[in-house]
Amino acid sequence: MFASKITKEVEVGDERVTVRKLSYAALDRAREVRARDGAVSLRNYGGELVKVFRSEEFAEAKAKQAADPRAARYNAFDRGTVLVAGIASWTVGDVTPERIGDLDDESAQLIFEAIVDLSLPPLDPRAAEAARKND
Numbered sequence: 001m002f003a004s005k006i007t008k009e010v011e012v013g014d015e016r017v018t019v020r021k022l023s024y025a026a027l028d029r030a031r032e033v034r035a036r037d038g039a040v041s042l043r044n045y046g047g048e049l050v051k052v053f054r055s056e057e058f059a060e061a062k063a064k065q066a067a068d069p070r071a072a073r074y075n076a077f078d079r080g081t082v083l084v085a086g087i088a089s090w091t092v093g094d095v096t097p098e099r100i101g102d103l104d105d106e107s108a109q110l111i112f113e114a115i116v117d118l119s120l121p122p123l124d125p126r127a128a129e130a131a132r133k134n135d
Contacts, residue, residue: 002023003020003021003022003023003024003026003119004020004021004023005021006020006021006118007019007020007021007088008021008114008118010110010111010114012107012110012111013107015090015091015092016090016091017087017089017090017091017111017114018087018088018089018090019086019087019088019111019114019115019118020086020087020088020115020118021086021115021118021119022082022085022086022115022118022119026081026082026085026086026119027077027119027120029081029085030077030078030081030082030085031076031077031078033078033080033081034075034076034077034078034081037078069123070123073116073120073123074112074113074116077112077116079108079109079112080100080101082112082115082116083100083103083108083111083112083115084097084100085115086111086112086115086118086119087100087111087115
């Protein structure tokens with residue numbers, strides 16, 4: 001019932017990171033930040049983006065993304081917001097926004113995906129059914 005009670009350990013190199021399941025409110029904030037940042041980008045680039053959206057490369061990338069539900073799942077959320085809300089502890093000391101911001105891209109993505117996967121139902125309906133039976 002309470003998301004914050006559900007945690008998982010993730011190994012990142014030689015370190016361990018404990019992540020927590022995000023509540024609906026935290027997920028909504030991460031979606032809102034992602035949407036807001038997207039709207040700002042659209043406003044800042046204006047006509048240039050219209051050209052990109054009409055390009056063949058964009059159409060191909062969009063089709064590839066639609067074929068990969070995991071990519072769409074992760075693209076819905078702001079990575080920094082998810083990391084700050086979802087990292088409960090780690091073996092490298094205190095968890096602070098500054099230290100989270102110092103993560104390399106590969107580690108940040110690995111932890112981000114672990115938090116999103118823990119927070120949302122499995123993409124595979126069979127895995128969701130098996131998880132429900134284990135609860």
